[in-house]
Structure formats: C-alpha cells, structure tokens
Amino acid sequence: MITAAAPIVTARLSAYRDSHTLERYLATGGYDALRKALSMTPEAVHSEVNTASLLGRGGAGFPAGRKWGMKRPGPTSYLVINGDESEPATFKDHLLIERDPHQVIEGTIIAAYAIGAAAAFIYCRGEFALGLERLTQACNEAYDYGALGANIFGTGFSLDLVIHPGAGAYICGEETALIESLEGKRGFPRIKPPYFPAAIGLYGEPTIVNNVETMSNLPWIVLNGGAAFAGLGVGSSTGTRLFALSGRVRRPGWYELEMSKTTFRDLIFDDRLGAGVAGGGELKAFIPGGVSAPWFGPEHLDLGLDQDAVGKAGSMLGSGSVVVMDDTTCAVRAAWRITRFFHRESCGQCTPCREGSGWLEKVLVRIEAGEGREEDLDLLVDACDNIAPELGWPPQQTTICVLGPSIPSSIVSGIRMFRDEFLAHVKDGGCPFPPDRLASGAAKGARL
Amino acid sequence: MAHLSAETMADGARLAGCYPERRSALIPLCHLAQAEQGYLSEEAMEDIAALVGVTPAEVRGTASFYDMLHTEPVGRYVLAFCTNIACMLAGAYELLEHAEELLGVHAGQTTPDGLFTIEEAECLADCDRAPCVQVNHRFVGALDSESLDLLVADLTAGNRQTEIPQHGVLCRVRRAVDLPARRGAAAGARSEKTTFAGGAGDGGAGS
Numbered sequence: 001m002i003t004a005a006a007p008i009v010t011a012r013l014s015a016y017r018d019s020h021t022l023e024r025y026l027a028t029g030g031y032d033a034l035r036k037a038l039s040m041t042p043e044a045v046h047s048e049v050n051t052a053s054l055l056g057r058g059g060a061g062f063p064a065g066r067k068w069g070m071k072r073p074g075p076t077s078y079l080v081i082n083g084d085e086s087e088p089a090t091f092k093d094h095l096l097i098e099r100d101p102h103q104v105i106e107g108t109i110i111a112a113y114a115i116g117a118a119a120a121f122i123y124c125r126g127e128f129a130l131g132l133e134r135l136t137q138a139c140n141e142a143y144d145y146g147a148l149g150a151n152i153f154g155t156g157f158s159l160d161l162v163i164h165p166g167a168g169a170y171i172c173g174e175e176t177a178l179i180e181s182l183e184g185k186r187g188f189p190r191i192k193p194p195y196f197p198a199a200i201g202l203y204g205e206p207t208i209v210n211n212v213e214t215m216s217n218l219p220w221i222v223l224n225g226g227a228a229f230a231g232l233g234v235g236s237s238t239g240t241r242l243f244a245l246s247g248r249v250r251r252p253g254w255y256e257l258e259m260s261k262t263t264f265r266d267l268i269f270d271d272r273l274g275a276g277v278a279g280g281g282e283l284k285a286f287i288p289g290g291v292s293a294p295w296f297g298p299e300h301l302d303l304g305l306d307q308d309a310v311g312k313a314g315s316m317l318g319s320g321s322v323v324v325m326d327d328t329t330c331a332v333r334a335a336w337r338i339t340r341f342f343h344r345e346s347c348g349q350c351t352p353c354r355e356g357s358g359w360l361e362k363v364l365v366r367i368e369a370g371e372g373r374e375e376d377l378d379l380l381v382d383a384c385d386n387i388a389p390e391l392g393w394p395p396q397q398t399t400i401c402v403l404g405p406s407i408p409s410s411i412v413s414g415i416r417m418f419r420d421e422f423l424a425h426v427k428d429g430g431c432p433f434p435p436d437r438l439a440s441g442a443a444k445g446a447r448l
Numbered sequence: 449m450a451h452l453s454a455e456t457m458a459d460g461a462r463l464a465g466c467y468p469e470r471r472s473a474l475i476p477l478c479h480l481a482q483a484e485q486g487y488l489s490e491e492a493m494e495d496i497a498a499l500v501g502v503t504p505a506e507v508r509g510t511a512s513f514y515d516m517l518h519t520e521p522v523g524r525y526v527l528a529f530c531t532n533i534a535c536m537l538a539g540a541y542e543l544l545e546h547a548e549e550l551l552g553v554h555a556g557q558t559t560p561d562g563l564f565t566i567e568e569a570e571c572l573a574d575c576d577r578a579p580c581v582q583v584n585h586r587f588v589g590a591l592d593s594e595s596l597d598l599l600v601a602d603l604t605a606g607n608r609q610t611e612i613p614q615h616g617v618l619c620r621v622r623r624a625v626d627l628p629a630r631r632g633a634a635a636g637a638r639s640e641k642t643t644f645a646g647g648a649g650d651g652g653a654g655s
Contacts, residue, residue, distance in 0.1 A: 088532040088571035119468070119630070126479070126516045127528075127572055129585040129617040140624040149628035158629035162466050165617055167475045168515030170570060184474030184500060186513035203468055246534035246575035253576045291533060321575070323533055337536050341570055347513075 007256040008229075008240045009216040013099040020134045022141040025102040031147055033219035037110045038155045045114040049218070051226030053238045057092075058082055058173070058211030059290060059319045061307050068115050068208055070198040077206040079117035080197075081108050081215055082178055083124040083131075086170040087290035088341060090321040092242035093212040095254055097124060097131035100216065101138035105161065107215030109147060110222055112159050115208055119160050122212075123178055126166040135163045170345035174401045175209040177347065188347050189401035213242060233259030237306045241320050243267060247286075248326035250275040260306035264288065264296070267305065268324055281326040285417060289318025291338045292406035294393060295325075295413035314393045315409075330433040331421050335414040336364035342407045352387040353404030359383060360411060367422060370430030377415055377422055384408035450498075451491030456484050459622065460499045466627060470500045474510055476618060478517050483616025487518040515569075516585070516617075523558045523565035525603050525612070530580040532571040538578035538590070544568060546593040550600060563604065586612045 012028045013019035025031070037045050050065035071077055081104070085093035096104055104122065112120045122139075124132050139161055142148045150158045164182055166172050172181045176190035179202050194200055201207025217239060221229045230238045237259035245267060246252045255273050264286065268274040277283050285295045288303075294315040296303075303309050310317045325334060343357035360383055366372045381391070388395035388405040391412050395405035415422055424432050450457045460480055464473035477499060481492040488496075493507040500507075511517040527547060531540040544555060547566055551559050555568040574580040577590040581599075588599060602608050613619050 085573050086571060089534045089575050090571070091573040091575050094573040119627075125573070126475075126514075126617055127569075127582065127585050130587070132617050133621040136618075136621045136623060140621075143625045143628070149625065160466075160627040160629040163623070164472070165476055165479055166514075167478065167511075167517050169513060181475065182472055183469065184471035184502075184510065186510055244575065246578065247537050252534075252578070287533075323537075325537070329537060333536070334533060337531070337533055341532055344570060 008220045008232075009096065009100075009103070009213065009242060010254075010256045012103060013095075019099050020101055020138065022102060022138065022145060025100075026145075029223075030102055030219075031106055031145070033222040034106050034109055034147060035153060037113055037222045038153060038157055042114045042116060045110060045222065048221055048226035049114065052217075052221045052229035053226075053236060054214065054217055054221065054229065055237065055307060056211055057213035057217070057241065057320070059087060059292075059316075061317065064210060064214050067198065067210070068111075070196075071115055071208055072199045072206040074206050076118045077116065077208070078202045079108065079112045079115060079120040080175075080179065080182065080202060080207055080209045081120065081122040081212055082173060082175065082209055083122055083128075083135075083212045084166050084173045084178060085125055085212070085319075086173050086345075087292065087319040087321065088338070089244060089246045089287070089323045090290055090319040091244045091246075092254055092320060094125075094128060094131060095242070096212055096216050097128060098134055101131075101135045102142065103216050103219060104135070104212050105138055105142050106147070107218035108161060109142075109152070109159055110218045111208070111210060111215060112161075113157055117159070117208070118205075119162070121162050121164050121182060121202075123164045123166060123172070123182055126168050132163065132165050139163050169347075170341075171347045171401070171403060174403065177401065178209065179207060186347070188349055189403075191400050234261065234304070234306060236308055237317075241305070243305060244319075244321040245274050245324070246321065247324035248278045248281070248329060249324040250278050257305060260304045260309070262305050263302050264305065264322065265301040267322060268301070274324070277324065277326045279326065279328070281328055283324060284327050284329055285325045285331070285413075287321075287323040287325075287410075289316045290321050291323070291341065292316075292402075292409055293318045294409045295417060297417055311394075316394075328433065330368070330431055331414045331418040332364060332368045332425055332431065333433075335410040336361065336368055338410040339364055339407060342403065346403060347401075350399035350404055352398045353407065356383055356387045356404070357407050360407065364411070367425045368431055370425060370428070372422075372426040374423065374426055376426065377419065380411050381415060384412055450495045451489070452481055452495045453484055456480050457495065457499070460496070462626070463623070464499050466623065471502055472500075474500050474502070474507060475514070475517075478507075478511050478514075479616045479618045481616075482518065483614060483619035486524070486615050487521045493519075521558070521562075522615075524563050524614075525583050526565045526567060526585075526615070528567045528569035528572065528582040528585070529555070530569045530572045530574075530578075530582075532569075534571070534575035535579040539592075540579035543579050543581075543591060543593065543596060547596060547600075550597065564600070583608075583612050584615055585617050588612075 018024045054064045055061045169187045171177045172187040177187040181187040197207040346353045348354045460477045464470040477496045494504045497504040529544040558565040
C-alpha cells in the first residue's frame, strides 16, 4: 500500500504552470526558508540537516550533513551543485531545474550559508537549454530580489551564484570530473585520494558538491525542522524522494514518494503510479536505480524504496530511476544498449573501462546478431570480472572512478537472470524477439 | 582583431569575469560562439583562447571531449534522438531509422542542404516522454514517425524558429549581474593561489 505523504519538493510546482517564476515562488512561501536560515547560525542550519539525515539524492546516497562536516577548514571554500543529470532513465533534476529553479537556488544559498562558501556554482547539464534559461532567469531575479549578492536581506551574509552550463558528457556527473569541467577542462575524474573535493576541490580549495534534488529538500527542512523530515520514511532513508519511472510501464513519470514506505510493486503497478506493464504483458525485470545498478526480477517487487534494503538485496536505489522491462524486452539488447552507453561515455583514462566497455559491446552485438558462441557468456563474465573483480555489490574498483565498475551490472544481471535467453541467441542464430522491437542497425553491426 | 562579433566578445569577457579563474568560462564561451556561428571555427577557438588565457589547442582539446561542442559545421537544426534504454523500449531505433530514411543521411551526418544533422544521443533525461527527441537541445516531446514527418516539414518551412532558436544553449537568456557579493567582500578573503583574476567582467554595471 502507498502511505500518503505530503510532497516536499514538488509541492510548489505541481499545481502551477508558472512555477518557475519568482512571482509564483514568493506567492507559495518562497525564500521564507532562506530568511529563517539566515536568522539562525550556520551551525544550527547544519545541525538541522544532520537531524534530517538527508541522504544525497545524486546516486551515492551519502548523508549531506556529514558531507558538509568533512570540509577541510580554510579561508575559501566553494559549493558546487551537480545538475549534470545524465544517468540513463533519470529525469528528476531536469524537472526540478525547469519547473522549480528558485527552489534549487534557495536551497543552494542555504547550503552555502551553512558551510560558509565563498561562492556557489550550479553546474547544469548543457542539454537542458530551457532549464539553463530558467535557472539563469531565476538567478537574475534572485539578485534583484536581494536573495543573492552583497548583504542578502540585510543580514550581512553575501554570496554570488554562477549558473554554469555543461556540454554533453555523462562523466561530468562524477563530482571530481564535474570540478575539472567547471575549471574549463576535459571531464577527467581525479584520483581519490588525494582529490576528495571536501579537501582539494575547485581551484584546489575545499569544495562541497551536492545534487540538485538534495538542495531542493533544504527549504522544507529549514522551515519544518530536521526532525519532521526524519519523521518521514524509515530508518536511514528519510524524507520523500522523486522516483523516475520509465520503460515498459503504462504511466511513466516522476512520483514523489515517502522513502521506504512504498514498494517497487506499488510504484510499478498501482493505478495512481505506474499502473502496470505497458501492453498488458508480464514484468520480466526492472532496474531499481539507474543503469549502473544490477537488475531485479519479479521476486524483488515487494522491497521498499529504501536505500539500505535495496543495497542488501544486491543493487542500489542510486539515482531513484526505475526502468521496467516486460516480456517483449530482449535481455541481450538491453544489456547491449547499456554497455554501449558506458563505452560511449567512458572518459578513456583507465584501461579496464575504456577497453573493457568496447570489447563487451562488440561481444554483445555479436550475440544479438546471432553470430555469438556459447563461450561468449563466460567471456563476458570474465571481462566484467577484470573491470570489477569478484563481481560483488558494491563492486570493487580497478579504475579512477565508479563508471568502470558500473559496466558489469547489466551484463552480469542479464546473464544470471536470463542465461537461457542469451544461449537461445547463440543456438538459434539470432534474436528470438519480434523484429519490430529489434534495433536492426544494431543487429547488422551498423552501429558499432 | 577578433573573429567573433563584438557583442559575443563583450558577453564572453563578462562571463569570464564571473569566475575566480577565467578558464572556467571556456565551455560557456564555446556555447556563445556556437550561438553565433553554429559551430566552433578555428577562429572562434582562437578568440576563446584569448579571452580565457589558454592556447587555441587547449580550447580544441577541451571542446573535443564534449558531445555538444562541434568543431565541424553542423546543420541548422540538429536532431538528437535518444536511443538509450527507456527510449529504446519505446521504439527509438525504429524512429531514428525513419529519420535516416526521411532525410537521406545517417546518424552523425548532415543533409546536403545544410538544414539537418541527425545524432544518436544518450539519455536526455526526459524518459517519461519516450522516444525522446531534441532539436537544437529543445525538447520536442515523444515522437512517432508521423509527428516526426510533421516536425521536419515544419522546420523546413521555417515555422518553428521562435520555439527552436539557433545553436547554443545560452542564446536567449544572459546573466544580468556581475558579482556584487565579491565586490563587497573583503579583499584577501581568498588564499593567494586562486586570487580572482580581474577582468573585463569586473567593471560592468549590474542591470
């Protein structure tokens, strides 16, 4: 069953077409939280966020308050907001940026105040042209309104905010790559240690990198208190979260749900949410948290949308995006397309990721095209094992960043769950799924 | 003498002044140049290099990393078809193939009249409207082959120019203020290594 919970981050935008304007934002209580925060000490604001136990909403799920606490002391530090949303099937930050940019900005100012940042940057994915326009417009409005710039609301606190466009690179969602990109360079992740942003970040200064949705939660937390936020959800998964549902489902969309109290079955099948599998077919598998996450089968449907529970079951809630595959979905093709994505987006620094993703893609194309061999299944698993030894979860890392170890998820899941289907491609010399769902270009090898 | 227009150079200088280190403006300036020229010409990269204080090779080396930055000319309209998992399950490859037949070019190519470039894109974060298509990075919603035909006809007739402007995601809204907080901040608040580079952006009045 679905526990009714008042939406926190989508409350303002749901009802209004002009939700992105300052006028509407103010009419719905906008910037009240900032005024309240500025009347508190930075430590008190930080303490509320700790009490809220707000988990970072970018994908790794690290508690935001603890992250702030790790910042190396120093005269200059920065706050960088990660709006480079690119994890396939994730589209919550896109929504928040386009439809409620002031909420993102208000949260950013609150966070900057709490951590004492000298300046803040919102790195917005370049492909969000409308989002960039609305964020920039909202930033201009916030300056005019006195919420940004010198002596904000007459409190003596000053902050400049720069809206920064990306230019199309998944890897820039990784926080050290994002910092490189923000410095005007190629998006190459930095090696950690020593380059933990909280110690050595933007321009070498201590830097906190937080996700857009994380910021969008802050105004509510400040206004209602961290305890009220922690009262929602279960255990360490507190508050609400925007879940992005897509794939073979009747009602794809974003749904803000109380953490833990809703199950994957509710999300996918409840008439008010996903409303079941598209076309009336059977659910075959689903990805619980972005394509970096291992797949789940029907036996996992009753798990709650809970970070710990999903982790214990061998996958991750990740970016909160759920992709539904039905009985018309070819597991080989799904694994191929995800692997192709990682191959295209690998930054190229580390051999296991750069080379591994390419070879894995080639082998998967071969199987999909009916030219595979039985031993290809072992070959795939072996190559995956070279990228993330022992293929456990969370994965071991042989690369600078976590893009590499994310590659095996779909392949290992696919082979574990649908071994017979992989073998059928080999034995029958082709894909058993109807041609109208076939990427004929892929099958012909044309897209290699 | 700059190759980019005086307006773009002025906007670029101002943007560069918004960052503690000017090089940070490299990617935004590439977007500005693309808004003017449609792609990054050698000359534009030289201008950007001068504005942010790096070599033209560093601009090219950085730009070539990013999918949205084009070092070769592209069509007036860049049609980006997401084919990632959610869109693939909604028929994205069939739609892309339809576009390739309709326009007579493959993904990665431009029509001979210079009007359309087709790209196979990675997830564009609009997965509840799959298959997802962008034209010059403006979302045009979930399309099927019929609505794609209509869209292409419309674009060819020049009917969508207000909705879908020229290239460059920074072409319509500009930052209106410089950095008032920085001006108000006590000098020396930052450590020495990363002193704010005084630049053309410093002098502009907030509007």
